Amino acid sequence: MKKLIIYSLLLFIVTGFYSCLDDKNNFDYKQVNELDGEILNIDIAGYEVNVGEELTISPTFKFTIDKENPDVSYEWYLDGKKLDVTTPSYTFSSDKYGIYELTYAVVDNKTGVKFSLSTKITVTSAYLKGWAILSDMNGRSALSFIKVKTVKKLYYDSDGREAYKDSIVYEEVEKDIIPDLGTEPLRLLESTGYWDLAYQDLNSGEEVLYDELVVMQGSKWVELNGNSLMKSVYTEEEFNGDIPDDFSPVDAVMTYSSKFLFNQNGYIYYNQRAVANDFHAGFYLSDPIWGGTRFKKMYGIQKFNDYMRTIPVLTTDNSLQYIWDGGLTYEFPTIHMNTLMYSGNVYEIVDDEGKGDSRFQNMEYEIINMLPASTEKDDWYDTCMPRWVALLKKDGNYFLRNFSLDTYYVNPPVKVGDYFEKNIKNATEAGVRVGVYFFTQATTPVEAVEEASMVLMLCNQYKISFPLYIDTEGAGGNGRADGLDVETRTAVCTAFCETIENAGYTAGVYASKNWLTGKLDAQKLSPYSVWLAQYSGKPSYQGTYDMWQYTSAGTVDGISTLVDFNVSYMDY
Numbered sequence: 001m002k003k004l005i006i007y008s009l010l011l012f013i014v015t016g017f018y019s020c021l022d023d024k025n026n027f028d029y030k031q032v033n034e035l036d037g038e039i040l041n042i043d044i045a046g047y048e049v050n051v052g053e054e055l056t057i058s059p060t061f062k063f064t065i066d067k068e069n070p071d072v073s074y075e076w077y078l079d080g081k082k083l084d085v086t087t088p089s090y091t092f093s094s095d096k097y098g099i100y101e102l103t104y105a106v107v108d109n110k111t112g113v114k115f116s117l118s119t120k121i122t123v124t125s126a127y128l129k130g131w132a133i134l135s136d137m138n139g140r141s142a143l144s145f146i147k148v149k150t151v152k153k154l155y156y157d158s159d160g161r162e163a164y165k166d167s168i169v170y171e172e173v174e175k176d177i178i179p180d181l182g183t184e185p186l187r188l189l190e191s192t193g194y195w196d197l198a199y200q201d202l203n204s205g206e207e208v209l210y211d212e213l214v215v216m217q218g219s220k221w222v223e224l225n226g227n228s229l230m231k232s233v234y235t236e237e238e239f240n241g242d243i244p245d246d247f248s249p250v251d252a253v254m255t256y257s258s259k260f261l262f263n264q265n266g267y268i269y270y271n272q273r274a275v276a277n278d279f280h281a282g283f284y285l286s287d288p289i290w291g292g293t294r295f296k297k298m299y300g301i302q303k304f305n306d307y308m309r310t311i312p313v314l315t316t317d318n319s320l321q322y323i324w325d326g327g328l329t330y331e332f333p334t335i336h337m338n339t340l341m342y343s344g345n346v347y348e349i350v351d352d353e354g355k356g357d358s359r360f361q362n363m364e365y366e367i368i369n370m371l372p373a374s375t376e377k378d379d380w381y382d383t384c385m386p387r388w389v390a391l392l393k394k395d396g397n398y399f400l401r402n403f404s405l406d407t408y409y410v411n412p413p414v415k416v417g418d419y420f421e422k423n424i425k426n427a428t429e430a431g432v433r434v435g436v437y438f439f440t441q442a443t444t445p446v447e448a449v450e451e452a453s454m455v456l457m458l459c460n461q462y463k464i465s466f467p468l469y470i471d472t473e474g475a476g477g478n479g480r481a482d483g484l485d486v487e488t489r490t491a492v493c494t495a496f497c498e499t500i501e502n503a504g505y506t507a508g509v510y511a512s513k514n515w516l517t518g519k520l521d522a523q524k525l526s527p528y529s530v531w532l533a534q535y536s537g538k539p540s541y542q543g544t545y546d547m548w549q550y551t552s553a554g555t556v557d558g559i560s561t562l563v564d565f566n567v568s569y570m571d572y
Contacts, residue, residue: 033063033070033108039117042104046120050128051095051227055121058089059104071110077103094123097227125227132213132229134185141185141217143178143229147171177229184218191254191279212279214252221249223279233280235261238271240283253300253311259284260311260323266294268313268323289323290346298323301386302372310386313346314367320360321348324450349403360403365394373402416458428462433572435466437510437531438496439473441481443488445495452499459505466572467508467529467546470496473515490521497528506572510549513541529570546570 042059049055063070076085079101083090092102100123105116127145135142149171152164192211211226214235221235235252236243244267251262259271259282267288273281297314310322323346349360370390389402427434438455442448448470455468470493474482484492497507508529509520516522516532522543532545539548547568554565 031065032111032113033065035115036062036064036067039104039106039115042117042119044117044119046122048122048124049092049094050126051097051123052093052126054091054093056089056091057102057104057119059106059117061106061115063108066108066110070108073107073109075105075107075114075116077101077105092121094121097123097125099123127227127229132188132190134188134215136185137176139183141181141183141215141219142176143181143215143224144173144175145177145229146173178224178231181215182217182219182222186216186218189214189216189252189254191259216249216252221252238280238282238284239269239286241286244269244286244288251298253298255301255309255311257309258282260298262295262298263288266296266316267292268295268298293346297367299370299388300372312370312388318363319348320363320367321346365392367391368393368398416454420458424459424462433465434462435464435468435572437469437471439471440492440496441475441479442492442496443481443484445491448492448495449499452496456500456503456505464505466568467506467531468500469508469510469529469531471510472520473510473512473533484519486519486521489519490524493520493525493528497525501528508546513539516541516543531566 038061040060042057047055047057074086074088076083076090078092080103090102090104092100094100100121101118102121103116103118105114107114126147130148131146133144133146135144151167153167155163155165157163190211190213212232213224213226213229215222215224223232223235224230225232235249236247244263246263246265248264249261249269250264253260253262257273259273261269261271261284263269268290269284269286270289271282271284273279294316295313296316296318299312299314301311310324312320312322314320368391370388373387373389387402389400392399392401424434424436436455436459438451440448440451442451451470452468459468472481472489472493481489481492493509497509500507506529508531509525510531510533511520512533516530522530526544529547530543530545531547531549532539532541533549534541535549535551537550539545539550547566547570549564549566551565552562554563556563
């Protein structure tokens with residue numbers, strides 16, 4: 001019966017179609033207006049304006065029939081909503097940052113046919129491009145800004161293809177922006193926001209902190225919003241607890257996710273942000289780093305990706321070391337309690353074999369200045385690591401020295417799997433749920449925190465469905481962690497898992513039955529997911545586990561090598 005109905009319906013449709021064809025001569029067809037070419041004077045590549053800046057768009061068109069004085073009406077839409085504008089031109093302005101979609105439509109009133117074209121308008125800060133200038137006006141701090149605009153210029157690349165480049169042109173100077181900024185101006189510190197995060201926010205239409213300016217001065221330091229250049233907070237207001245005694249900062253450095261203040265007495269105070277792109281999502285600790293160690297100097301870092309987590313410091317014995325913005329630790333779950341222990345850890349600079357590099361210990365020369373240097377790596381995101389160039393002085397002679405940190409982790413360097421990025425990218429784009437495991441070689445909880453931090457850094461741009469596991473197993477007697485005792489190995493796993501969970505992910509431990517029963521204290525790991533590796537027809541491990549890896553000899557179409565097979569008892 002169902003098939004008969006379908007066939008009958010099709011027959012009816014076909015019959016009706018031919019009936020229309022037979023009756024076509026009963027209609028009086030007339031030509032209608034069409035666009036003669038395209039709608040012009042509206043840039044489909046988009047526009048960029050500042051907050052509060054007006055942009056007038058006046059598109060033009062031609063019809064194929066009514067070329068002169070056509071009977072038309074105009075419509076304008078902003079983000080899909082029809083505006084109360086019926087003129088051929090439209091003036092756009094917004095007091096909010098974001099990306100807007102503007103659509104222009106011309107309607108032929110004779111036929112009701114509508115022709116339309118859309119473009120994007122990006123609204124940015126008036127202070128996004130230019131130069132900030134800190135001046136001394138009779139002891140008073142005065143901030144001015146040279147505004148610039150970007151002009152796109154057409155050129156042809158080496159292959160003869162059209163391309164565009166930006167040229168910056170002078171626009172205007174806005175003087176003495178902020179009244180009562182402070183006194184005794186010293187200098188400015190700019191901290192750029194992490195662009196990938198900012199761009200995501202920008203696309204969603206939310207306000208973005210592109211950067212921040214810190215005004216260093218004799219009076220209270222003030223931190224300014226990078227969009228408005230208005231005061232966000234006084235630096236001393238960001239301490240969790242009492243302001244340290246003899247607090248008089250003389251320098252500051254910002255990494256990807258942390259701030260460091262250098263006090264006149266040699267103490268360094270540390271602030272780790274809970275959210276990398278929010279400049280005020282953390283606080284300074286009243287206790288200086290490293291148990292109150294005094295330093296001679298600290299130096300800045302080129303901040304353009306999330307590998308930039310280390311800063312060089314000069315110790316009182318004239319040795320060059322570096323500070324890593326270590327984050328949370330397994331022992332102390334809150335930021336304000338862990339500075340004296342692990343956060344802001346100080347590490348010596350080592351050579352390729354992991355030994356202390358004597359060139360940077362008790363140096364005979366004086367460091368005049370040291371600045372972050374650009375990278376020579378081709379792939380800036382994946383491989384670029386912190387680098388500096390130093391101006392040195394010895395026996396009245398000056399010379400330059402360039403050095404880098406190939407990794408910001410403790411020795412030995414942590415290595416990412418060769419196919420990690422390709423596999424996780426392809427899997428997530430295909431809609432496959434993913435998780436991550438890390439083969440640990442950490443011998444201390446501090447190193448485990450560093451390993452977990454790298455895992456978080458690598459995973460923050462992907463949707464992770466399954467837990468993030470620490471893989472603890474032997475390396476044939478050649479692993480630096482093979483000989484750990486049960487207590488230390490358990491502490492390593494705990495430190496890794498707590499760091500992962502503090503970041504909002506589910507953490508777990510991957511281990512064999514023998515490892516779980518003889519080399520780990522499984523009871524202490526009970527708060528976390530356990531992924532059991534036991535290659536048998538039925539697991540004999542008596543403890544709890546969420547996943548079971550039952551073979552390493554599985555086969556999958558399209559993969560030439562044997563693969564692991566697993567069963568998950570949890571619906572992640």
